[in-house]
């Protein structure tokens with residue numbers, strides 16, 4: 188039997204060689220341009236672009252290390268065109284680093300690995316020039332504090348127009364008109380007049396609108412918004428989320444919303460990825476996640492939120508705190524705080540296991556504590 | 561219910577300085593004639609968006625800043641009339657907890673020194689007695705005895721807030737003013753601190769003025785709730801009434817703006833515009849520039865805060 192198997196294998200070597208060569212050729216091509224590979228040589232530029240857009244974002248095994256410590260570890264998720272994915276978790280779990288890694292803006296000496304397949308290309312292998320183009324034309328980012336991205340010495344109109352002429356090679360007059368259009372698109376009153384105002388002349392909510400207008404200048408396919416409403420008051424936050432919802436519907440852009448606020452998530456997201464200590468521990472459609480969380484951390488987070496519709500004498504709190512990247516517990520990183528932890532939980536990192544319709548959770552309780560192989 | 565703290569017509573306008581060739585800017589009307597009652601052994605929640613005057617109110621009550629007008633009665637005593645000696649005695653019984661309890665403390669002090677300080681100031685006990693009290697305080701807020709030797713920066717946010725609470729409790733106060741005590745904490749730690757505050761309140765029969773911009777947190781903590789907008793109280797009611805049947809258009813908008821994960825989706829009232837400057841509040845009703853129900857008379861007459869049901873007061877012409 189063994190001899191027979193070996194014989195078959197030996198005779199199959201030439202075939203295997205050819206197959207693996209072809210596979211290698213495809214793999215080598217894929218990160219470069221998956222779309223042109225899929226479309227074939229006869230595809231027109233238009234068809235190719237449409238295919239590219241359909242591929243959306245597919246992140247695989249994304250890892251960010253500072254020296255020996257991973258602050259983002261083996262993170263995978265996909266975002267379809269027009270979809271809103273929320274990345275949630277408590278502070279320090281790696282949300283912002285994930286966002287920065289997607290556009291390769293992680294500060295030195297951080298190192299990124301894995302794959303960020305966006306519209307058919309792996310952004311992690313692009314040249315710096317091409318990457319700048321992607322950042323300007325296809326992916327835009329907004330942050331919690333817009334003042335860090337706005338230049339205080341130039342008018343808002345000047346800054347939006349500059350973004351436009353840089354990306355779209357527009358004339359100065361056309362850029363100014365487009366800048367006014369963008370400001371009214373984000374519902375800034377008297378947009379044309381406000382073009383000549385400086386950033387400090389705007390309130391926090393209005394500055395965030397200006398940031399969104401600048402981000403939209405290039406008509407991005409993907410908007411990454413890192414805590415965009417965290418510094419804003421409740422009524423202004425509601426206005427900004429409504430604005431993002433409207434823009435997403437009108438412009439068809441995908442959004443990655445990074446937030447620690449589960450309320451904002453339930454209000455806006457289609458899908459959710461919950462992060463804990465650098466890893467994704469649960470991913471699910473938003474409604475399903477809130478209705479029935481599958482990971483004990485998600486469950487604990489939801490239970491510890493004070494509610495507006497019911498009164499509880501005590502909140503179900505999670506004991507302890509999030510471990511820093513340099514003091515991670517062995518096995519499941521949530522184990523020291525988990526009410527369901529058992530000995531096998533410390534044996535190894537639980538992988539993301541299927542946990543129902545389009546959802547997964549990194550918890551071996553799902554398999555009755557069968558240790559991951 | 562008797563009130564441990566009663567505030568009437570409390571007013572504070574911050575005046576800017578005139579420049580050499582410049583008129584003084586119009587004063588910031590941070591707190592503009594408010595009435596509040598903190599129930600004895602209970603909690604009054606003070607909620608509103610940033611800049612509406614919550615922190616100023618908290619500081620006025622403790623006389624950390626001086627009011628322009630109004631009265632503050634604490635356990636029957638006129639706080640504004642107290643002389644230096646009486647004020648020191650009053651401050652033993654009224655304490656404040658901030659969002660970042662160490663913002664104003666010397667980072668070189670150990671936790672023991674921080675917790676011992678109130679006893680030293682008030683000349684309480686000898687060294688051994690003070691040591692016992694520090695250990696008891698640490699225990700009350702869920703910290704271990706060995707934490708006493710550490711410095712504030714060696715603690716996480718949640719632990720720091722526990723130390724802030726321990727310090728506030730040192731002199732066995734009757735009233736705690738808590739100004740956004742959990743706003744800097746993550747939700748899992750926030751829940752720990754809120755539970756601790758409730759436990760301490762029950763064990764020590766504390767009264768609390770609980771200040772927060774977070775409606776859900778206020779709902780969890782408060783027996784009575786007052787909603788502020790631009791320096792005035794627009795609505796005050798028992799907790800259940802305020803959240804189940806809010807009457808002021810601002811309270812309704814504020815409630816509808818907060819998404820409640822897992823809760824029912826409520827119809828949203830999106831307010832137009834932003835909060836006007838407290839240096840130039842709108843005439844008549846201060847909310848009228850954003851109110852979906854505003855009428856001509858709202859620009860002319862200031863709506864009084866009047867009772868619409870026992871314990872439920874609203875400042876709106878239509879309520």
Ligand SMILES: Nc1ncnc2c1ncn2[C@@H]1O[C@H](COP(=O)(O)OP(=O)(O)O)[C@@H](O)[C@H]1O
Nearest residue numbers: 253258277278279280281282283284285294512
């Ligand atoms: N420049 C840096 N160098 C090293 N570590 C960093 C740096 N910036 C952030 N970190 C660490 O990376 C981890 C993740 O941070 P971050 O992504 O900002 O978290 P989040 O956005 O979820 O609050 C944290 O432990 C943080 O301390």
Ligand SMILES: Nc1ncnc2c1ncn2[C@@H]1O[C@H](COP(=O)(O)OP(=O)(O)O)[C@@H](O)[C@H]1O
Nearest residue numbers: 574588590609610611612613614615616617838
């Ligand atoms: N020391 C001060 N000098 C001048 N203006 C102040 C001072 N303290 C607070 N203010 C102003 O008073 C208003 C109310 O502030 P505050 O009581 O801190 O509001 P809240 O705590 O509700 O956010 C704000 O407009 C604020 O800018």
Ligand code: SF4
Nearest residue numbers: 519522525532550551
């Ligand atoms: S793997 Fe074990 S410790 Fe980790 S979340 Fe699941 S039950 Fe808890």
Ligand code: SF4
Nearest residue numbers: 845848851858876877
């Ligand atoms: S008084 Fe007029 S403006 Fe003010 S809240 Fe009532 S309806 Fe609105």
Ligand SMILES: [Mg+2]
Nearest residue numbers: 282283284414
């Ligand atoms: Mg962050």
Ligand SMILES: [Mg+2]
Nearest residue numbers: 614615616740
């Ligand atoms: Mg404040």
